[in-house]
Amino acid sequence: MMTKDYSMTELWIDSDGGIVSGNAVFDPWQLTWEESRSHEHRGLRTINARDALRHLHETAPMRRLPVGVIGPREATPGQCAIAGKLGRELANLGLTLLCGGKSGVMEAICRGHAEAGGLPIGLLPDEDWRAANDYVAIPIATGIGNARNAIIARACFALIAVGGGYGTLSEIAFGLHYGRLVLTLDAAPEVEGAIRCTDIDDALDRLAARVFNRDTVEMPPA
Amino acid sequence: MMTKDYSMTELWIDSDGGIVSGNAVFDPWQLTWEESRSHEHRGLRTINARDALRHLHETAPMRRLPVGVIGPREATPGQCAIAGKLGRELANLGLTLLCGGKSGVMEAICRGHAEAGGLPIGLLPDEDWRAANDYVAIPIATGIGNARNAIIARACFALIAVGGGYGTLSEIAFGLHYGRLVLTLDAAPEVEGAIRCTDIDDALDRLAARVFNRDTVEMPPA
Amino acid sequence: MMTKDYSMTELWIDSDGGIVSGNAVFDPWQLTWEESRSHEHRGLRTINARDALRHLHETAPMRRLPVGVIGPREATPGQCAIAGKLGRELANLGLTLLCGGKSGVMEAICRGHAEAGGLPIGLLPDEDWRAANDYVAIPIATGIGNARNAIIARACFALIAVGGGYGTLSEIAFGLHYGRLVLTLDAAPEVEGAIRCTDIDDALDRLAARVFNRDTVEMPPA
Amino acid sequence: MMTKDYSMTELWIDSDGGIVSGNAVFDPWQLTWEESRSHEHRGLRTINARDALRHLHETAPMRRLPVGVIGPREATPGQCAIAGKLGRELANLGLTLLCGGKSGVMEAICRGHAEAGGLPIGLLPDEDWRAANDYVAIPIATGIGNARNAIIARACFALIAVGGGYGTLSEIAFGLHYGRLVLTLDAAPEVEGAIRCTDIDDALDRLAARVFNRDTVEMPPA
Numbered sequence: 001m002m003t004k005d006y007s008m009t010e011l012w013i014d015s016d017g018g019i020v021s022g023n024a025v026f027d028p029w030q031l032t033w034e035e036s037r038s039h040e041h042r043g044l045r046t047i048n049a050r051d052a053l054r055h056l057h058e059t060a061p062m063r064r065l066p067v068g069v070i071g072p073r074e075a076t077p078g079q080c081a082i083a084g085k086l087g088r089e090l091a092n093l094g095l096t097l098l099c100g101g102k103s104g105v106m107e108a109i110c111r112g113h114a115e116a117g118g119l120p121i122g123l124l125p126d127e128d129w130r131a132a133n134d135y136v137a138i139p140i141a142t143g144i145g146n147a148r149n150a151i152i153a154r155a156c157f158a159l160i161a162v163g164g165g166y167g168t169l170s171e172i173a174f175g176l177h178y179g180r181l182v183l184t185l186d187a188a189p190e191v192e193g194a195i196r197c198t199d200i201d202d203a204l205d206r207l208a209a210r211v212f213n214r215d216t217v218e219m220p221p222a
Numbered sequence: 223m224m225t226k227d228y229s230m231t232e233l234w235i236d237s238d239g240g241i242v243s244g245n246a247v248f249d250p251w252q253l254t255w256e257e258s259r260s261h262e263h264r265g266l267r268t269i270n271a272r273d274a275l276r277h278l279h280e281t282a283p284m285r286r287l288p289v290g291v292i293g294p295r296e297a298t299p300g301q302c303a304i305a306g307k308l309g310r311e312l313a314n315l316g317l318t319l320l321c322g323g324k325s326g327v328m329e330a331i332c333r334g335h336a337e338a339g340g341l342p343i344g345l346l347p348d349e350d351w352r353a354a355n356d357y358v359a360i361p362i363a364t365g366i367g368n369a370r371n372a373i374i375a376r377a378c379f380a381l382i383a384v385g386g387g388y389g390t391l392s393e394i395a396f397g398l399h400y401g402r403l404v405l406t407l408d409a410a411p412e413v414e415g416a417i418r419c420t421d422i423d424d425a426l427d428r429l430a431a432r433v434f435n436r437d438t439v440e441m442p443p444a
Numbered sequence: 445m446m447t448k449d450y451s452m453t454e455l456w457i458d459s460d461g462g463i464v465s466g467n468a469v470f471d472p473w474q475l476t477w478e479e480s481r482s483h484e485h486r487g488l489r490t491i492n493a494r495d496a497l498r499h500l501h502e503t504a505p506m507r508r509l510p511v512g513v514i515g516p517r518e519a520t521p522g523q524c525a526i527a528g529k530l531g532r533e534l535a536n537l538g539l540t541l542l543c544g545g546k547s548g549v550m551e552a553i554c555r556g557h558a559e560a561g562g563l564p565i566g567l568l569p570d571e572d573w574r575a576a577n578d579y580v581a582i583p584i585a586t587g588i589g590n591a592r593n594a595i596i597a598r599a600c601f602a603l604i605a606v607g608g609g610y611g612t613l614s615e616i617a618f619g620l621h622y623g624r625l626v627l628t629l630d631a632a633p634e635v636e637g638a639i640r641c642t643d644i645d646d647a648l649d650r651l652a653a654r655v656f657n658r659d660t661v662e663m664p665p666a
Numbered sequence: 667m668m669t670k671d672y673s674m675t676e677l678w679i680d681s682d683g684g685i686v687s688g689n690a691v692f693d694p695w696q697l698t699w700e701e702s703r704s705h706e707h708r709g710l711r712t713i714n715a716r717d718a719l720r721h722l723h724e725t726a727p728m729r730r731l732p733v734g735v736i737g738p739r740e741a742t743p744g745q746c747a748i749a750g751k752l753g754r755e756l757a758n759l760g761l762t763l764l765c766g767g768k769s770g771v772m773e774a775i776c777r778g779h780a781e782a783g784g785l786p787i788g789l790l791p792d793e794d795w796r797a798a799n800d801y802v803a804i805p806i807a808t809g810i811g812n813a814r815n816a817i818i819a820r821a822c823f824a825l826i827a828v829g830g831g832y833g834t835l836s837e838i839a840f841g842l843h844y845g846r847l848v849l850t851l852d853a854a855p856e857v858e859g860a861i862r863c864t865d866i867d868d869a870l871d872r873l874a875a876r877v878f879n880r881d882t883v884e885m886p887p888a
Contacts, residue, residue, distance in 0.1 A: 063803065063805070064785065098806070119730065127589065129731055138732065138787070143588075144588040146587065147373065150372055151806070151809065155795070155805075166398045169413070170392050173391035176388045177368065178793075285580075285581065286582045318582060360510065361507070361599075362584075364598060364813075365813065367810055369810050376587040377584040400587075593840075594815065614816075614839035617833070618812065621833050621836065637832070
């Protein structure tokens, strides 16, 4: 089976800075494609999904629908390194991070995200926001324990697991149950329907393609 | 590796009807073993865990800590048959059934349980109890959607999956996360830590052994 | 304003033991009135709602939609006495009790209910069922903390507050928000829409009338 | 009884821009007072709590612990006007807004907050973020229905009710149960423990004083 090249998703940018596909323009606040009112878009050039995302984030009010990053409290150094880099890249793309707000992968992702200027949100199981890791910018203490996993999966348009045990598995299961894009990196639980990414770039390409609803486009046979 | 014969768990019943193991007596309300006050128990005879459970249910006030049965809304005839039989057997053992209260496996398990005199509890995702299947005796409409899966896994001392998709997988994951005994029958998701049972009898033996905290006893080498 | 005499709700019992009102028969499993198939009901005699409830509980499979009793963990002796008596009376009517499962009013209501043969359900905030009071027969450990208050209010067709502070107030508010019958006894928070009962008998009359959907019937002018 | 003048809370700003009180310096990330390491702070001048808050927001990384604004979906024009102004003022102070994300007061507060540069968070009862009002910048679709009220009350260090019915009352009750500062404006439910503010300025003074843990300081007698 041919692997889709998500960096080549057929998006265009017009001379007004709008992101165009076919005869539709992307609305970054409603996160939908609207039939274009103009008969023609001038000065079109192709743009990949990640660049389009970064462009919109910098030039237009864009709804901050969160991306969830999930993973274990006790993480390996390798998982923390991946999470840190992923957090920075998500911030660079202007994506909002929602995570469980605790230690391990959650702390590493928050740290990276915050270092690159993001405002990581921690949806804590605890009753007190002080239970958040030191890099959570917006702590939301739910007081509902691990049932908050169901909310993380519901609230995010995509989930990225960096390793993980049973808690992470519960989030992956909910994410797939709710039709979310679920990506995995490192030794995350293997679940049919979750997409194992080759590396962070692959994950970011898939995320960006999902924002534009362009990750399900069938690839033509070679 | 030797398979443990749970039907042979070393329990004894004394002439007063108490369940004894070593120098401890089982307290069916606290669900714990208490050091025995008597120096000797008279008229001891061995009893297997399922018979001990049924005996206590019939003779003593026993705390009704629920067993969770989980599975898909769209079930195969084979899964419904298994669930129906399982429901009846759980009622015969005096075990309280907690499930999601909807269709498919949940309806089949409730039907079997009710037919054998049980009072199946349905922890519904819905806001209205009328969304329960027709065999739920005690409907608990939570209004919290699928987040109720986290509660089912938390509330039950054991979970039995009869088939299942992503919703069931979320419950299995939470169950294992919380240290619950998780048993699977038919084509339930495969998760490390969950125990695939050979048949309903195997599942019932393991459930009964767990009630008496006797399912983790090491087997002597052959 | 005239006070309605709920003990006189216009219910009838026919010679087959069905509960009749106008040309409808009450279905104790669906908890609805069904148009009667027979042209006439023979041997009708009037019955009050509490007797009708008790009668159905003893003669027919009746759906065990729970009644919620709410109140503080630190209760006065007077509140505990009321709760104990109320618990017994609810059991005598065959009503299923759902409460928070902790100490104070919750413990007193469970004790009374259990003493009269009921099976009190405790929807616990805790992660471990052992946090239940000693009279909870069916412990449901939710692990979601006080957010379980929202579920108690949703799941019950009626709530009775015996005293109470802010926790009880949250349940009263949710109950009224969801259109539940909310009754108060002793020094429960005063909220518009909640009905202050004169005594336990008044509360029981109103509860029974609500089961039959007969508590909103307009009183004829004197 | 003497009314406290919260605009006069005894805070000082030193020449390094630190907020000082007695011999302690405020840590805007941990939101606590730390014993000062320097023996003396130079160039101290008094500053009121609101100016101190705005100053920290502009000069230092400050943890974005949210303020909750609660109120009805069907709001009066007066309530919407208050909410809109309040939203703008909260944004001007650099405070993060968490609300239910729906219509009425919630929409008005989000609109005002967004117009002044804030990023209003909507903790939605719904399963789909598209149920958010048009001014929610960060939608968090919980899928748990009105049980999300319990989370709003838990997550916020303070709640401000602008009018409100039973839903708002449930949040006030939870807020007081959890020891949160609960302020009311307009025709919000009257609950002992909630503070009725004379106007928006009064509410903002009290909020700012709470951030610095200076709202419970006893006033000396005149």
